[in-house]
Amino acid sequence: KAGVTQTPRYLIKTRGQQVTLSCSPISGHRSVSWYQQTPGQGLQFLFEYFSETQRNKGNFPGRFSGRQFSNSRSEMNVSTLELGDSALYLCASSLTTDTQYFGPGTRLTVL
């Protein structure tokens, strides 16, 4: 079975731009969660989608949004990028509420 894939792997943007990151879960997995990892704050939960519905949301501003499609693929969008949004963005998939399988991450640099 193919693992969780994330595209792109690396991204460089400038302040004020917007960005869309993509996550393809393991086949059959209905839950996709997104996390942000920075040296200062560590790993933080962004949101979780389950069967196309947002099931939970972390403490991030409204500039961070996401969605899930009927094939369980998920996208997250960050609008009006700030320098502090530079981070590794990880997604993880799971069948329901159990072991999460992480993708390799997208490293976003905001200049």
Added chain:
Amino acid sequence: KNEVEQSPQNLTAQEGEFITINCSYSVGISALHWLQQHPGGGIVSLFMLSSGKKKHGRLIATINIQEKHSSLHITASHPRDSAVYICAIRQGATNKLIFGTGTLLAVQP
């Protein structure tokens, strides 16, 4: 105060040593996860626990729900075990994880 505390933050061991990493949490949980992150970012899920003890190869994870404490043990450590080990808790019926700050383990040959 963080809801999840790990200790130690850094750990250096000699190959073959027995290693213990501790995790304490302050809220009710539905499960606790131990994760491994190698340089470059990839995260692997090692264990998910809601009670008792689990073993996989040289790795053992235990949890004491009453004391709100979990430990990850590595027996006969090897340089390839060098990584960051992260404890994370899950509450309720979603997959939202709250993470500890991680333990950076270096195993020297």
